[in-house]
Amino acid sequence: MTSVHPHTDQRAGTGEPPASGAWDPSHGAGDRLFARIGDLALESGAVLPQVTLAYETWGELSPRGDNAVLVLHALTGDSHVRGPASTAHATAGWWEDLIGPGRPVDTDRYFVVAPNVLGGCQGSTGPASLAPDGRRWASRFPDLTVRDQVAAEAALMAQLGLERWALVIGGSMGGMRALEWAATLPGAVERLAVIASGARASADQIAWNSAQLAAIEADGGFLGGEYYDQPDGAGPHRGLGVARRIAHTTYRTAYELEERFGNRLQPHPDGGVQEGYPQVTSYLDHHAAKLSRRFDANSYRVLVRAMNSHDLGRGRGGTAAGLGRITARTLVVAIESDRLFPLPLVEEIRDGVPGSTWRVESSPIGHDAFLVTNPHLERWITHLLEDG
Structure with missing residues (x-):
């Protein structure tokens, strides 16, 4: 550099x-x-x-x-x-x-x-x-x-x-x-x-983006965008994760998801009574968690609205x-x-x-x-x- x-x-x-x-x-x-x-x-x-x-x-x-x-x-x-x-x-x-x-x-x-x-x-x-x-x-x-x-x-x-x-x-x-x-x-x-x-x-892009914006804004931790100073790191992490799941689905194809995952299950990370949960769900959960750790929900909203x-x-x-x-x-x-x-x-x-x-x-x-x-x-x- x-x-x-x-x-x-x-x-x-x-x-x-x-x-x-x-x-x-x-x-x-x-x-x-x-x-x-x-x-x-x-x-x-x-x-x-x-x-x-x-x-x-x-x-x-x-x-x-x-x-x-x-x-x-x-x-x-x-x-x-x-x-x-x-x-x-x-x-x-x-x-x-x-x-x-x-x-x-x-x-x-x-x-x-x-x-x-x-x-x-x-x-x-x-x-x-x-x-x-x-x-x-x-x-x-x-x-x-x-x-x-x-x-x-x-x-x-x-x-x-x-x-x-x-x-x-x-x-x-x-x-x-x-x-x-x-x-x-x-x-x-x-x-x-x-x-x-x-x-x-x-119109299709704006529609998908609107769903992502709604997911963030519906999160109880969003607080109208005034979440930065909340105790215990509260924030719209779940809403941002949902937005990422929606977006990532549009970034890939139905064919690729079917070839990689189909309807196959895997052990559920939280245990419980379920025998497993869909591999494709695990994949989207992974990408949602990664983005929520490194990106700001307010920035996501600003950039999506600019797009x-x-x-x-x-x-x-x-x-x-x-x-x-x-x-x-x-x-x-x-x-x-x-x-x-x-x-x-x-x-x-x-x-x-x-x-x-x-x-x-x-x-x-x-x-x-x-x-x-x-x-x-x-x-x-x-x-x-x-x-x-």
């Missing part, structure tokens, strides 16, 4: 919540870098004061400043694109097959920047952060849009002294931000890779007009089995971005296929970077 950049600082700590209990931002953020970008005017007309973005970098910026790559994470991801799990990061890097020495985004050639999204809970300003009055934002944190998040990342870019990205790449929610980058600041994006994402939120608002055509004359603003050399990747971002939704990007390259990946996994080892995706990204 490179040294601290101008106008940034580093803080000690783990950057992760304790194993149980409400999210506690005092646990710090490990070895992440921090950019203090100041006040940020939002699309709503509100101003979010004293904004900080956490980020990580790999590689070295070239003398001409022409080798910078922006990597944008999905909903519950963070800046830790590569590297082991540690006290600073609860999980290992989430895209190590794609980014690193000798990988398609070769950190021996490129300067890679990965920010934690505005509104997140891994070091960037979000609901668990302290507001100027010294209290946590909690329920007072304003609604954000994807454009607001990109505006914060553009401020980070300016602090880093960068004028143009050689590549902006993201999948899922990260793909939404990547598209918004290329439409809002077309001159700043040379190449664009959008993977398993869309130019707008669909619901995503519309590249808003104020630009419609989706086609918004996509037509993009001038970057663009790779659009769809996953054939993706039931969250189905082919017709991703095809809108293909059809709207002039001269885009279209690829479809066949995978039994579904949406999450963009996060697993994928030789096709690696080859397509390599070709995009070598083109021109």
